[in-house]
Amino acid sequence: MSSAPRAHELGVIGCHGCGLVCEHPPDDLTHRHCPRCQAPLHRRRPDSITRTWALLVAALILxxxxxxxxxxxxxxxxxxxxxxxxxxxxxxxxxxSYGIALVIFIASVAVPCTKFLILGLLLVTAQRRSNWAVRERARLYRLVELVGYWSMLDVLVVAVVAALVKFQKLSDVEPRIGILFFGVVVILTMLSAMSFDPRLTWDTEKE
Amino acid sequence: MNDSNESTPQPGDPVVATRRWRVSLVWLVPAVAALIGISMMVQTWLSAGPQIRIAFRTATGLEAGKTPVKYKDVTVGSVSAVELSEDGSHVIATVSLAKSAGRLTREDTRFWVVRPRIGVGGISGVDTLLSGAYIGVDAGTSDENSLNFTGLETPPTVIGGTPGKSFVLHTEDLGSLDIGSPVYYRRIQVGRVASYQLDESGESVTLQIFVDAPYDRYVTTDTRFWNASGVDVSLGADGLKLQTESVATIVAGGIAFAAPPYSHAKPAEAGAEFGLAKDYARAIAPPNGPAQYVQLRFEQPLRGLSVGAPVQFSGVDLGNVVSMGVDFDPARHRFPTVVGVVLYPQRLGQALEKLPMAKGETELPTGRFLGELVQHGLRAQARTGNLLTGQLYIALDFIPNAPKATFDASAQPMVLPTVGGSFDRLQEQLAGIVGKIDKLPFEAIGQKLDATLAELDLAAKKVNGEVLPGVTQTMQAASRTLQQAGQTMEQTGKTLEQAQKTFGTAQGMLADDAPLQQNLQQTLRELQRSARSLRTLTDLLGRHPEALLRGRPADPPPDAAASDVLPAPPESRR
Structure with a gap:
């Protein structure tokens, strides 16, 4: 697609933390740290696919x-x-109350499910070094990251309602164990999305 | 060399052992998640209890997935499905019980729907007004388990395990009692009617009541139970009676119990059997003992006598009327009234012990004894107990001069001779009097009276013709005499006037301002003064006897003044 050289071809490595470009011979496998921010340097996030898979599977189970x-x-x-x-x-x-039903449905069913699907798709394609719809995949990844913030909506609703509605005998709202699982699912999907290295999508470009 | 070359030790090829799979620690996360998920599932599976099916008549208030099942107010399960039975006659609620509620599947466990109920005895299930109905459970005790139950339509009155005792009551009819009717002790509600059923013979009703602890110990072996249902108004020969236990019982009915006074009996065992009397008086009355049926035949109609009217003997309620009927006497073409009464000789109490008994007799020979009493004049009589209402009662009494009557002690039933009632006797006496009056010769009397009056008339005429002129003269003379007397009276009046004047004069003389009085007073004053002078002289002479000879001594100046006061010279007085 493009003929721009890759960082490892130039023998440099970019710091994840501060973006400083450091020298790094391609066959050097030792662990280096960024001279500026002391963050460990690596070409790709280590074990990215494995970690993403693991977290995704855990989220699915929960x-x-x-x-x-x-x-x-x-x-x-x-x-x-x-x-x-x-x-x-x-x-x-x-x-x-179609509006509320829709909001809850989107926040707690649609969004997590799409996240699972998108992450799964990204992982599978990255593992297979697939060349398919690379740009769209990149866009999907950005979508996942964007949506990640809003996945906690359900948890927040329950927390706020439980705190507000306390009228002794008249009415009372308390959170139940399910919401804890849901919160963990959201966290795990976010972690999963974070541990996925989007550059893996582009590694297939040349081949 | 070759050898050596060949024998030159070659460096061993290091075995490149590539790890088939390198487990990243990250995989611990899904492992833990799976573990948690599995443990949750296992826990759910473990805590799931049996599924039971309960048949109800209606599914009112039951909601699949919502309606809880509560045992002692603890949720032990919930209705998972509600569906019609195959024949559509009832609904079947499928209930998923919790594991801990396994003992609720005993065969005799009872299920019922708790929903708001408003009855005469009170309101129940108010809490379900807002929360919705739930299924109540009372755990059974049977050893057999079952998964199919039939729900009760009404909540059971006695929940298993409630402290207290059950008792059995026998009564003739249920009255206004019902399941749940209260049981009172000294007007405190201490229990309720748990169930009732008709005996197999259909002649009496057996009630199960439950008395809560600690009141159950007040039910002693000699406790009497009575029906406190409603207002007990009885209009009998002894007047209007009104008896009630509490306002609630007026509507809902109830049972009350009490021990006889001064009783020291032991608390009754659970399940003890008692009789249920109709009212307090009957409950607390001493036992009646064996009853004796006796028939009475009255010649006169007995209007005002009713079944249940008392039979009194010497002021004691000896029994009551149980039947009334009319017989036909073909010989005289009359319809005598036949009254059946039941007598309880035991009610005579102590008197019974003193009655003569033949040797070897353990029971009172009522027949023989009654026969003796009849010989001595014992008769039955219908008497007026209440003049206002005309209620009658039967009195057994010794009637003096009663006509001889026969009594067959061996007859079944015994027939006791009767006499007319007190009112009838009064009627008879009145009739006697009227008869006597009737016999009087009123016509003869009238004729004689007529003749006498004619004679009287003649005599009067005679008087008029002969006697009256003489009388007139006499009267005139008398008139004259009276005139003279009048004159005499006038003179007497004058004399009296004079006497009055004389008295007036005398009164004038004696009056305070009369001249006679004035003079008398002056005279007395003069006399007083003279007496005072005399006293002064006596004093002077006492002090100065020589003055008699020499005259008055020269007085000191104050005395001179005094001598002026006494003007009279002593010499002149002497």
Missing amino acids: YIPANLLPVMYTSMFGKVSESTIMVGVIEFWKAG
């Missing part, structure tokens, strides 16, 4: 209990209910 276990306990006028994410979405939808 996503099951996060959806099966109740995330919120509500007691309103003595009527007690514990709702899981999907039950809540369905209830809101049935009650006519």
